[in-house]
Amino acid sequence: MSLAGRIVYQTWHRPAGYVRSVLAAGGPLEVWRTARGRAAMEAAARTLPALPPAAGAPVELHLLTGRRFWYQTAFCLWTFARHAQRPLAPVIYDDGSLAGEFRAPLLRLFPAARFVERADAIARLDAHLPAARFPVLRERWLNYPNLRKLLDPHVGRSGWKLVIDSDLLFFRRPDFILAWADAPDRPLHAVDCETSYGYSRGLMDALAGAPVADRVNVGLTGLDGAALDWEKLERWTATLHAREGTSYYLEQALIAMLVAGRDCAIASAADYVTCPRPPEADRCAAVMHHxxxxSKPWYFRHNWRRAQS
Incomplete structure (x- = not known):
């Protein structure tokens, strides 16, 4: 972006975008209430009680987090473990900002947690996805953090891994997830509240070689690293960018293309709810909310408290 372009962005587009987001959220008072709830949630994450020892094989969950999201990671894992009544062995990918003060509460709750340093992730990328051969994926890894949820757990590794987002809360036993984790045999994904890929379906279908399903959501994603064709993912990403530009939903689009035409384990949209709205956002009758x-106001103002109590 040119200097003039940056000045226009900082002095007009960015402030205008902020005003629009405040109005969309219901005004300054509603934004303040949500921010206050977010701060209370972060404080509460530091005092979550340790759960009693659980029996059974540990469940391995993979999450990307950092200083902005560690407390959401804590609540996600804590509510999962509370209802699953199984030991957890989380694998947590540091986005580069997860200092010791943010790791300590996670380790207190989950002593078996393993942290993957950003430097270690880069070293693995250099070994298996060198920038000279995979320039688009490597550029996106640097500038589009969501793609790390696809690359970091799987590059240079084989075997099934369940990658989940941090902004999840669990209210009942996640039997579907536990069954898949104990015997994974096909890709797993959740269901979105609407189809959000950021790219035209014709282009996605043509690249995938099969019709892409509606409403694939990657808040829950189970994939086998050995089955991922990184050369193909590089071509797909380069083509999507060249023809239709960048998109916040790139990671979701790529995973929807990866599972196109395949038999998948699909989380029930009624039990694993993406973007809960009333009455479910108030009742919390489902197994999980994403x-x-x-739906953020319900998350930050009310439902972490309901999930904790």
């Missing part, structure tokens, strides 16, 4: 988009 708090995206305009």
């Amino acid at each position: 708090y995206v988009a305009d």
